[in-house]
Amino acid sequence: MKNEFADIVIPLAVAGSYTYRIPSHLSGKVIRGSRVAVPFGPRRIYTGLVIKVHGTPPENFIPRDISDVIQTSGMMNDRFLDFLSWLADYYLSHPGEVLKAAIPSSDDTPGRSLTREELHVIATPAFMAEMAGEGGNLMARAPRQREIADTYIRLLLQTGLTPPGFVKRSDLVKASGGISSTLNAMTAKGLFRIEAREITAITDESQISPPAALSLPQDEAYENIKRLFRDHEVVLLHGVTSSGKTELYIHLIREQLEQGKQVLYMLPEIALTTQIIERLRKHFGAAIEIYHSRMTTKSRMDIWERVNRAAGDDRLNLVLGVRSSLFLPFADLGLVIVDEEHDSSYKQYDPSPRYHARDAAMMLSRIHGARTLLGSATPSLESYHNAVTGRYGLVELKTRFGDVMMPAMMLADTREAGRRKAMSSHFAPQMLNAVEEALMKGEQVILFQNRRGFSPYIICSECGWVPGCTNCSVSYTYHKGIDKMVCHYCGKSEKPPHSCEACGSTGLVTRGFGTEKIEEEIKLIFPSATVARMDQDTTRGRNSHSIILSDFAGGATDILIGTQMISKGLDFENLTVVGILDADSMLHFPDFRAYERSFQMMEQVSGRAGRRTRRGKVIIQTGDPSHMILKQVLKHDYRAMYLTQLEERELFGYPPFTRLIRITLKHRDMTRLNQSAARFAVTLRKRLGKAVLGPEYPHVKQVQKWFLKTVLVKLGRDLSASKVKEMIRAAMEAEIKLSGNSGLRINADVDPQ
Numbered sequence: 001m002k003n004e005f006a007d008i009v010i011p012l013a014v015a016g017s018y019t020y021r022i023p024s025h026l027s028g029k030v031i032r033g034s035r036v037a038v039p040f041g042p043r044r045i046y047t048g049l050v051i052k053v054h055g056t057p058p059e060n061f062i063p064r065d066i067s068d069v070i071q072t073s074g075m076m077n078d079r080f081l082d083f084l085s086w087l088a089d090y091y092l093s094h095p096g097e098v099l100k101a102a103i104p105s106s107d108d109t110p111g112r113s114l115t116r117e118e119l120h121v122i123a124t125p126a127f128m129a130e131m132a133g134e135g136g137n138l139m140a141r142a143p144r145q146r147e148i149a150d151t152y153i154r155l156l157l158q159t160g161l162t163p164p165g166f167v168k169r170s171d172l173v174k175a176s177g178g179i180s181s182t183l184n185a186m187t188a189k190g191l192f193r194i195e196a197r198e199i200t201a202i203t204d205e206s207q208i209s210p211p212a213a214l215s216l217p218q219d220e221a222y223e224n225i226k227r228l229f230r231d232h233e234v235v236l237l238h239g240v241t242s243s244g245k246t247e248l249y250i251h252l253i254r255e256q257l258e259q260g261k262q263v264l265y266m267l268p269e270i271a272l273t274t275q276i277i278e279r280l281r282k283h284f285g286a287a288i289e290i291y292h293s294r295m296t297t298k299s300r301m302d303i304w305e306r307v308n309r310a311a312g313d314d315r316l317n318l319v320l321g322v323r324s325s326l327f328l329p330f331a332d333l334g335l336v337i338v339d340e341e342h343d344s345s346y347k348q349y350d351p352s353p354r355y356h357a358r359d360a361a362m363m364l365s366r367i368h369g370a371r372t373l374l375g376s377a378t379p380s381l382e383s384y385h386n387a388v389t390g391r392y393g394l395v396e397l398k399t400r401f402g403d404v405m406m407p408a409m410m411l412a413d414t415r416e417a418g419r420r421k422a423m424s425s426h427f428a429p430q431m432l433n434a435v436e437e438a439l440m441k442g443e444q445v446i447l448f449q450n451r452r453g454f455s456p457y458i459i460c461s462e463c464g465w466v467p468g469c470t471n472c473s474v475s476y477t478y479h480k481g482i483d484k485m486v487c488h489y490c491g492k493s494e495k496p497p498h499s500c501e502a503c504g505s506t507g508l509v510t511r512g513f514g515t516e517k518i519e520e521e522i523k524l525i526f527p528s529a530t531v532a533r534m535d536q537d538t539t540r541g542r543n544s545h546s547i548i549l550s551d552f553a554g555g556a557t558d559i560l561i562g563t564q565m566i567s568k569g570l571d572f573e574n575l576t577v578v579g580i581l582d583a584d585s586m587l588h589f590p591d592f593r594a595y596e597r598s599f600q601m602m603e604q605v606s607g608r609a610g611r612r613t614r615r616g617k618v619i620i621q622t623g624d625p626s627h628m629i630l631k632q633v634l635k636h637d638y639r640a641m642y643l644t645q646l647e648e649r650e651l652f653g654y655p656p657f658t659r660l661i662r663i664t665l666k667h668r669d670m671t672r673l674n675q676s677a678a679r680f681a682v683t684l685r686k687r688l689g690k691a692v693l694g695p696e697y698p699h700v701k702q703v704q705k706w707f708l709k710t711v712l713v714k715l716g717r718d719l720s721a722s723k724v725k726e727m728i729r730a731a732m733e734a735e736i737k738l739s740g741n742s743g744l745r746i747n748a749d750v751d752p753q
């Protein structure tokens, strides 16, 4: 029997693999792991992945020929293929979908590299003319601009250069006393040009410094991690904010690299990678690369190829990445670090595969015979439970490095202040006092509000009518800067109406507050402070993200207002006061994880305050100061939060006591949706009985004109998840057929977050 057939997975949302014939001129070149071009459908050619080569012709069709071989092998090692097939099985996904997520494809939107670039300033010919006294006096009545111009020249001269030359923007802002707006004005006048330039990695060995000496508690933690790794695949490092978790990672990484092993260091967001990378480069120089999906396909392919080389063959052994870095075909991993392991950004929502990068990382590690280190100041309940019950090793670091005190926590009762008429708009007196005090001492402030826009809804003060999106069942958020109502689900926007569409009244008012409103009001209250805002709306521009952060780090901004984007991982020297403006909306979010999430969010954002020498201060605004979670946050009492929440989870049958699979059915026609959802639930109930809940409408029941219904399956830990999943998969396929292919869509989310 000649091996003239190959089973090939095509990166599409189609089930299974397809058999093709290997034409004789390609035989020998097509092996497991080869990438090949194959015809698919009437005209199209796709790049597929060979998962099996065999001699069995398909039974009921004549196979088509493979058109060409793109890459013979090497790109896809066995471990990588095992990992992909595990993902498809576990997350009820198709191998084609997994492959599509895994392979950097050339039809991606042109990516960009955020990583090794930093903003630089360079003088323009207009600037040079100005300096030579030949211009039109662009800086005549602007002494601050003069100063910046002088500083620019001084910085260049210091490095032995003369203008025009590149100076790091952050250096210039810092050296000139940090007025970013003046610099922006000069750029607008055409005196300076801003350019993102690549920073060359340290290649000079002499510039690489050894890891810092560990403190006593750190050293103990380090030894414990290594000891626990002897008989645990996974160790959870629970260390309070600023305890030196990153420092421990550096030590562990070095040890792996010395043994010639590979390390993957995962973070939940790109923004965090840009801060951590500078720290890592000091120790690992050019031996580390960042990987994320916004990079160009070319740089991704380059890393892809370098991690898959044989040992010693100039292999890339250290990658810092976000969740997609799991899909790199590592040759020989020794350690995977999942930092901020509790973070829900590790979960992929759409498209399929809806994987959880933390959980998938543990499987990837296992396939490599490697170890996984989970790190967090506020571990997920699931991970902590696994650690407490002995499935994972547990190592705790309870004090901050240098014995800096945890920030002092304080509640501001907004309801009580409201009764006393002591609120200034949305701010309690304690909040404003703390901000004022910090500003007077020249310290910095972060104000956290997890909602963007001006106000979350507009309401008719006569009849209560609320304008909402016509594609989705949600109210519009009002954005004042653009004077539009925007749907945060589908992006649709409209001008706000002049009068109520229900009763005709002109008494339309805004309610609640988002970051935009906070920014407007804080500027009025503290007119001499420099205020910046960081949320999805202010970070659309190419470099906006790094400008906001570097201005804050450099002291150019006094008050930074932001959403969860500013809550995690960031390390600012001069930040002492953190204000949490609305604890209640987090606590009342309709989800069984709302309390856990609120604790994590508040603890994380608090952790940004007072990380170096001065003790930080955190003010939390709430109308419900006796709330259990708030009491736990005040004492930084993770353990109490864990115990109380665990009890609730057990009582109501939620993870970690059960596994959840959420199936979402979508249809543009509500009647058909209801029919299908009801029938689907009956099918599942026949097999799974009480484990099946629903169908019901989710919190938002219509998105982009699709009506949604969900069925939740709660599995006891005793049931075999893989059998149940097979059954669910079959029921999903059956329902699509029963609905007569009428436009019904069904997807499953395993371990929804």
Ligand code: ADP
Pocket (backbone or CB within 6 Å): 212, 213, 214, 215, 218, 239, 240, 241, 242, 243, 244, 245, 246, 247, 248, 401, 571
């Ligand atoms: P975490 O990751 O737990 O938030 P970090 O590793 O960022 O903590 O440490 C907090 C701060 O303390 C950082 O500025 C770090 O450089 C410093 N630090 C931590 N451990 C040490 C050490 N052993 N020697 C010197 N500085 C340290």
Ligand code: ZN
Pocket (backbone or CB within 6 Å): 460, 461, 462, 463, 464, 465, 500, 501, 502, 503, 504, 505
């Ligand atoms: Zn009305």
Ligand code: ZN
Pocket (backbone or CB within 6 Å): 469, 470, 471, 472, 487, 488, 489, 490, 491, 492, 704
């Ligand atoms: Zn919408």
